[in-house]
Amino acid sequence: MKDILADKNIVLGVCGGIAAYKSAELLRLFIKKGAKVRVMTSKSALKFIGEATLAALSGTSVCSDLFDAETADDGAAIKHIEWAETADAVVIAPATANMVGKLANGIADDALSTFLLAVTAPRFICPSMNTHMYENRAVQRNLDRLEQDGYAILEPGSGSLACGTVGPGRLPEPHEILALVTAGLTPKDLASQKVLVTAGPTHEPLDPVRYIGNPSSGKMGFALATAAADRGADVTLVSGPTVLADPPGVELVRVKTAQEMYTAVMERFADLDILIKSAAVSDFRPDTCCDQKVKKDKAADTICLARNPDILKEAGHAKKQQLLIGFAAETEHLEIYATGKLKEKNLDMIVGNLVTQAEAGFQADTNQVTLFFKDGTHATLPLMEKAQLAHVILDHIRQLPAR
Ligand code: CTP
Numbered sequence: 292m293k294d295i296l297a298d299k300n301i302v303l304g305v306c307g308g309i310a311a312y313k314s315a316e317l318l319r320l321f322i323k324k325g326a327k328v329r330v331m332t333s334k335s336a337l338k339f340i341g342e343a344t345l346a347a348l349s350g351t352s353v354c355s356d357l358f359d360a361e362t363a364d365d366g367a368a369i370k371h372i373e374w375a376e377t378a379d380a381v382v383i384a385p386a387t388a389n390m391v392g393k394l395a396n397g398i399a400d401d402a403l404s405t406f407l408l409a410v411t412a413p414r415f416i417c418p419s420m421n422t423h424m425y426e427n428r429a430v431q432r433n434l435d436r437l438e439q440d441g442y443a444i445l446e447p448g449s450g451s452l453a454c455g456t457v458g459p460g461r462l463p464e465p466h467e468i469l470a471l472v473t474a475g476l477t478p479k480d481l482a483s484q485k486v487l488v489t490a491g492p493t494h495e496p497l498d499p500v501r502y503i504g505n506p507s508s509g510k511m512g513f514a515l516a517t518a519a520a521d522r523g524a525d526v527t528l529v530s531g532p533t534v535l536a537d538p539p540g541v542e543l544v545r546v547k548t549a550q551e552m553y554t555a556v557m558e559r560f561a562d563l564d565i566l567i568k569s570a571a572v573s574d575f576r577p578d579t580c581c582d583q584k585v586k587k588d589k590a591a592d593t594i595c596l597a598r599n600p601d602i603l604k605e606a607g608h609a610k611k612q613q614l615l616i617g618f619a620a621e622t623e624h625l626e627i628y629a630t631g632k633l634k635e636k637n638l639d640m641i642v643g644n645l646v647t648q649a650e651a652g653f654q655a656d657t658n659q660v661t662l663f664f665k666d667g668t669h670a671t672l673p674l675m676e677k678a679q680l681a682h683v684i685l686d687h688i689r690q691l692p693a694r
Contacts, residue, residue, distance in 0.1 A: 292675075292679055292682055292683050292686070293325065294324045294325055294679065295473055295476050295477050295521075296321060296324035296325060296326040296472070296473060296476065297324060297325030297326065298325060298326070298327065299325075299326045299327070299379040299380060299476065300326075300327050300329070300377050300378050300379045300380075301321050301326045301327070301328045301329075301378070301379065301380050301381070301382060301472075302328075302329050302330075302331055302374055302378045302380075302381045302382070302406070302410075303317065303318055303321070303328055303329070303330050303331070303349075303382050303384065304330075304331050304332070304333075304381060304382065304383040304384070304386075304390075304403050304406075304407070305330060305331075305332040305333070305336040305340065305345070305383075305384070305385070306332070306333045306335070306336050306383065306385055306386055306387040306389070306390045306403070307333050307334070307335025307336045307337075307338060307339055307387060308336075308339065308385040308387050308419050308420060308462075309339060309419075309453040309454075310384075310385040310419040310453075310461070310462035311336050311339035311340040311385060312339065312340055313384070313385070313462050313464070313465055314330075314340065314345070314384055314385070315340060315344050315345065315348055316465040317382070317384055317465040317468055317469065318330065318345065318348045318349055319348055319465075320465050320466065320469045321469070321472075322348065322349070322350075324469070324473075328349045329349060329351055329354070329374060330345045330346075330349050330351075330353045330354070331353070331354045331355070331371075331374065331402055331403050331406055332345070332353060332354070332355045332402075332403065333355070333387070333389075333390060333401060333402075333403050333404075334355060334356070334401060336355070337355055342355065354370060354371075354374070354402055354406075355402060356401075356402055357371065357401060357402040357405055370402075371402055371405050371406040371409060372409055374406055375406055375407075375409035375410040375411070375412075376409075378410055378412045379412055379413075379476070380412050380413050380414075380415065380472060380475070380476055381407065381410050381412060381413070381414045381415065382414075382415045382417070382468065382472055383403075383407075383414070383415070383416045383417060384415075384417035384419075384462060384468055385417060385418070385419035385420075385462045386416045386417055386418045386419065387418075387419075387420060388418075388420050388424050388425075388427070388430050388433075390403065390404065391416065391418055391430060391433045391434060391437065392429070392430070392433050394407055394416075394433075394437055394442070395432075395433035395434075395436040395437050395440075396433070413443065413475055413476065414441070414442045414443065415442070415443045415444075415445065415468070415471060415472055415475060416434075416437060416442045416443070416444050416445070417444075417445045417447070417462055417463065417468055418430075418434065418444070418445075418447055418460075419447050419460060419461065419462035420447075420460050421452060421454045421456055421460055422452060422456040422457070422458030422459055422460045423456065424460070425447060425458075425459055425460045426458070426459070443471065443475050445463055445467070445468060445471050446459070446463075447459050447460050447461050447462060447463065448461040448462075448463050448464075449461065467539075470517070470539055471539070473521060474520070474521040474539070474540065477521040477522055477523075478522065479522060479523030480522055480523070480689065481519055481522040481523050481524035481685065481689070482522075482523035482524070483523075483525075484519075484523075484524045484525070484564045484565060485524070485525050485527075485562055485563050485564045485565070486516075486519045486524040486525065486526045486527070486563070486564065486565045486566075486567065487526075487527045487528075487529065487556060487559055487560075487563050487565070487566050487567070488512050488515045488516040488519065488526065488527070488528050488529070488567045488569060489512060489528075489529045489530070489531075489552060489556060489567070489568045489569060489570035489572075489602075490507075490509040490511070490512020490513055490515075490516070490528060490529070490530040490531070490533065490569055490570055491507050491508070491509030491512060491530045491531035491532060491533040491570055491571070492504045492505045492506070492507040492509075492531045492532065492533075492570070492571050492573070493531045493546070493547065493548050493549045493551075493552055493570065493571075493572050493573045493599075494531065494532055494547050494548065494573075495548055495549065495573045495575070495576035495577060495599070496547075496548070496576075496577070496580045497577045497580060497581070497585065497594065498580065498581040498582075498583065498584050498585045499581075499582070499583070499584060500584050501584075501585070503573055503575070503576065503577065504532075504573065505571050505573065505653070506653040506654060507531070507570070507571035507653050508533060508534075508535070508653060508654045509530055509531065509533035509535050509570075510535065510654075510655075510656065510677050511569045511618075511658060511677050511680075511681070512528065512530065512567075512569040512570060513528065513530070513533070513535050513538055514677040514678045514680070514681035515567055515569060515681045515684065515685070516528040516538050516541045517538045517539075517540075517541065517678070517681070518678070518681035518682050518685055519565075519681075519685060520538065520539075520540040520541045521540075522682075522685065524565075526540070526541045526542065527541070527542045527543075527544060527559060528541050528542070528543050528544070529544045529546060529552055529555045529556055529570075530543065530544070530545055530546070530570075531546060531547065531552065531570055531571075531572075532545075532547060548573075548576065548599075549572045549573050549574075549576065549599035549600065549602070550576070550599065550600065552570060552572060552602060553599075553600045553602045553605075556568075556602050556606065557602070557605065557606070557609075560606055560609060560613070561611075563613050564612065564613060564614065565613065565614045565616070565688060566603075566606055566613055566614070566615050566616065567616040567684075567688075568602065568603045568606075568615075568616065568617050568618060569618045569642070570618075571618075571620065571653070572599065572601075572602060573599060574598065574599055574601075575596040575597065575598055575599060576596065576597055576599055577594055577595070577596060577597075578595045578596060578597040579595070601636070603615065603617050603636045603638070604635065604636045604637075606636075607635075607636040607637030607638060608637065610637065614639045614640075614688060614691055615636070615637065615638045615639050616638065616639065616640050616641070616642065616684075616688060617632055617633065617636055617638045617640075617641040617642070618641065618642045618643075618644075619632050619641055619642070619643040619644075620643075620644055620646045620653070621643065621644070621645055621646070622645065622646060622647050623645075623647075625643045625644070625645050625661065626643070626661070626663070626669070628643075629641050629643035629661070629663050630663050633663055633665065638665070639664075639665055639691050640662055640663065640664055640665070640687065640688065640691060641662075641663045642660050642661075642662055642684060643660060643661050643662075643663060644658055644659060644660040644661070650674060651674065655677075656676060656677060657674055657675060657676055657677065658674070658675070658677050658680050659672065659673065659674040659675075660672055660680065660684075662684070662687055664691075670687070
């Protein structure tokens with residue numbers, strides 16, 4: 292499956308602010324996803340970033356002047372109109388107070404503002420400026436108006452700004468802007484679906500500084516939650532301990548132990564349409580957890596274990612309308628173990644992978660899986676990025692017979 296941005300015509304609008312340097316990285320990320328990017332700048336933007344940089348990264352000339360731009364690449368049409376008609380998305384990063392004000396009031400007095408009036412494709416505005424400017428009532432009024440006019444606004448981050456003030460106004464990182472644009476362009480084929488995804492390992496404490504765990508990174512579950520949210524689902528992500536950032540647009544419930552995960556999943560289960568259990572849940576926990584750090588000369592030679600609830604199996608017994616998707620990370624006999632779990636836990640589909648395989652293990656950014664279905668069929672997928680695999684898994688879930 293292609294990335295949603297692959298082959299998309301994106302016009303990146305760059306305005307004159309300190310954060311213009313970040314637009315070069317954003318441009319690189321769009322190109323990496325397979326998009327075709329053209330850059331249009333305000334006049335002052337070129338005081339902050341070099342035209343040669345933007346031209347080299349986009350592989351095409353930059354438009355910064357309405358009058359230089361009067362002919363299109365083929366010399367046949369007016370450039371700002373031709374670019375507007377062929378754009379699949381327009382991203383203004385950074386957007387200055389001046390550009391926000393012009394757009395909100397329909398003013399067209401340079402190449403970028405003129406072009407923006409002619410665009411009908413989705414438009415994403417990433418304001419970035421001094422905190423007092425951002426909080427100015429006129430700017431806020433203009434941003435509200437742009438939102439009402441159908442622009443997607445990415446709120447600036449808060450922090451210490453280049454101008455010395457501390458507060459909102461920082462341009463979000465390029466990967467955050469990429470995520471916003473990706474979500475905005477993804478078809479909403481899971482709208483109105485309530486989806487719960489579990490991710491990561493569980494940590495079962497022995498004492499305040501030790502636990503039983505596993506090396507799951509949570510990447511697959513986070514990718515599934517992000518993809519489902521991008522597709523319009525109402526997503527809750529119940530995650531064990533991970534170092535991953537909170538995915539935008541997702542309700543994130545952080546837990547530590549299998550018992551906490553059990554409670555978080557089961558109290559939401561009745562309302563769900565889809566449960567995807569990608570977490571690597573610990574089957575056992577130490578039967579006692581000491582309040583204080585256990586000293587080595589006082590430690591017992593053996594650890595007594597208690598069994599944790601099998602969350603997915605319980606969900607399988609309780610299920611009504613819900614589709615249940617399990618994961619099976621195995622080191623051998625993939626088909627036998629995965630299909631055994633599919634049956635035993637009353638699942639609709641199970642995603643099996645051999646963790647011994649290169650680039651398909653716990654921490655990797657890629658995975659190679661086989662999907663096993665209730666009717667006895669299976670589909671072996673090629674090695675791919677987890678972000679991409681998440682969409683392929685969701686495509687298969689959409690095709691499962693409704694319950
Ligand atoms: N699972 C769960 N609760 C548990 C153990 C597993 O919900 N206590 C879920 C996992 O999230 C996964 C599926 O069950 O979706 C299979 O997990 P896995 O650890 O592979 O299998 P187990 O049933 O624990 O069997 P075994 O450890 O013997 O392979």
